[in-house]
Amino acid sequence: MIRSLLCSSTLLMATSLLNPLMAEDTLYERLGGAEGIAVVVDHFIEEISFDRRIYPFFKDSDIERFRNKFSEQLCVVSDGPCRYSGDDMSSVHTGMNIGEADFNRVVELLQKALTDSGIPYTDQNRLLKKLAPLRNDMLHR
Ligand code: HEM
Secondary structure (H helix, E strand, O other), X not given: XXXXXXXXXXXXXXXXXXXXXXXXXXXXXXXXXXXXXXXXHHHHHHHHHOOOOOHHHHOOOOHHHHHHHHHHHHHHHOOOOOOOXXXXXXXXXXXXXXXXXHHHHHHHHHHHHHHHOOOOHHHHHHHHHHHHHHHHHOEOO
């Protein structure tokens, strides 16, 4: 009896020690799930609306649609339980003639939004790494 109790408590200790290593959070969880992403997107839209370089691109856009689709996209790329229902990146951004400096500025604004939302740098970098490949679908179109 004592032996089996000892065995199970040793097992419990071992699992609780191992757990933080085994159960690595998804990026979606690290961003704070749907609520956390909503905060990031709020900050991002605020940054865009005050930015002299980027705001003109959005001046005639439906910002509520952008809020929804961009949030879905952040959820999907961070492995959250969502489906992206917006248009593909190339057709959305075609006709805007987005240059390198515009793209870099948008990345800066997103970084600022992430920082203001309390997201640690390592998680910011994980997210930006996932978005970076989309760059070629947007530039000079
Ligand atoms: C990694 C970078 C970017 C991502 C992930 C991204 C993502 C998106 C998404 C998901 C939408 C909504 C699509 C839809 O309505 O179906 C959107 C719309 C839009 N994006 Fe981007 N975008 C990026 C970079 C940029 C840049 C660099 C610009 C301009 C400088 C830009 C300007 C716009 C504008 C103006 C809209 C609204 C289009 C409309 O009103 O129909 N985006 N973007």
